[in-house]
Amino acid sequence: MKLSIERASLLKAVAQAQSVVERRNTIPILANVLIEASGAEATFRATDLDIEVVDKATAVVERAGSTTVSAVTLNEIVRKLPDGALVTLTEDSASGRLTIEAGRSNFSLATLPKEDFPVMASSDYATNFSCPAPVLRRLFDKSKFAISTEETRYYLNGVYMHVSESDGGKVLRCVATDGHRLARIDAALPEGADGMAGVIVPRKTVGELRKLLDDDEMMIAVSVSETKVRFATPDITLTSKVIDGTFPDYTRVIPQNNTRKMEVDAAEFARAVDRVATVSSERSRAVKLQLDEDRLILSVNAPDSGAAEEELSVAYGDERLEIGFNAKYLLEIASQVDRENAVFMFNSSGDPTLMREGNDTSAIYVVMPMRV
Incomplete structure (x- = not known):
């Protein structure tokens, strides 16, 4: 040669x-x-x-x-x-x-x-469709942060890609969760994807796939079988086994009746969380949110290292609420927001909180509270 x-x-x-x-x-x-x-x-x-x-x-x-x-x-x-x-x-x-x-x-x-050299056995793909690179990039980029790293719950070690029903009809949906937070991202259903079997795309595959999705003009050919998934551009073909397991019924943990609504500038909120969490030496870094009319106080109290507090102007008109979260989880969710405003929907200090971008429900996030 x-x-x-x-x-x-x-x-x-x-x-x-x-x-x-x-x-x-x-x-x-x-x-x-x-x-x-x-x-x-x-x-x-x-x-x-x-x-x-x-x-x-x-x-x-x-x-x-x-x-x-x-x-x-x-x-x-x-x-x-x-x-x-x-x-x-x-x-x-x-x-x-x-x-x-x-x-x-x-x-x-x-x-x-x-x-x-081992060559991966070819598979008969039941579903074949094409999807623009920016659409796939959004689906996986916005969900992958919530993938679990806990090997015992191996069925959570990836992104669940499947077809689902939404208010506007059928959608291509990606979901990831680790039990503490959840990301659910929807996109318009590509032609030919209707009968696709739901597959769990492993974490490593999601990382490799990201390298194929930088060209906004590119169409990605997606092929899915029960055991494999393949993503192809004219030059690169990425084939992966899917995780052999059943993804849990995530719909049960998405709160439907959270009525207390807070609207906040997403970037400002993320920076404030990052600042107050600096004084905490714990890995979990619990941050307390105190909500009153149009006012949010973020605070951290770490007896060993100190305390911090910061006040933000927000749109909030419900009764007073105190709730705690892991600072890392809050930061990761806030960093997914492409629009200016993040909308948080609360129920009580012990219930899961829902977050979305403005009025857009095609990307929603759920985070579990912490005791503070």
Whole structure:
């Protein structure tokens, strides 16, 4: 195999591949990227047996062929080469090495047989549809902060993507929760997505998918089966197993009868929470909210380190309320607001609180209170 490729194209493909590779694994071939060259392109394939990413790049192929080489090492080499360099990759099957040349730089890396490289079994996808990148980006970006990291409740370690009923008809919905907070984000249902089975997209896959969604003009081809989900652009295909479990009935924890309404400038609120939480040394950082007519007092009282208080002007016309929250959860939810105002709906100091952006109900968040 021998091919020449621009550094920028090679770096983009190899960076995507190496991020999928598990640093610690007992199977050496899983640390490698499979490079296949034919026609006028090279493909770079990496897998950790749960996720597989395939990236295509235009190349000048002098001799078709394929080999596998350490993804992390190749990425480091290409990253350190000068911008605009033309990189030549040559595989010598006799010595079992891959030579990388760019200008005066020359590297030689050990390879492993391509026959040992595991290729993810293809799946029959029951549902296929296309979705604009900005729509998918919003669905996953606004929900992923609430993914649980608790391995025992593995079915919460991802984003639940499914079709649901809303006031305006059917929607494509993403939900994530860790039991303390919940995010539910809706988008218009793409054509062809109607019969989709609900799938839990794993946390790592959500992180890898984000790299495909930066181009606002891009359409993403989405394919879903009961065991796998695939996201594809013209150059990159990301295939992932889905979490084998049942996502809980999240609708039961979304409060329906919260009537006390507070409207506040989202950015100002987030900054104020961040400031008062500074004095607390505890990880949970409980922040108390005292609500009175058109006035909010945020306070933290940490006996070991000190106390803090800040007052904000808000729109609130209900009876007085005191309620406590984990500062980290409040900050994460407030940072999701794209509009100017965040609307909080309270019931009592012991009940879940609902938050949305203005009157928009396509993105709603629920956070559990704390005793303070």
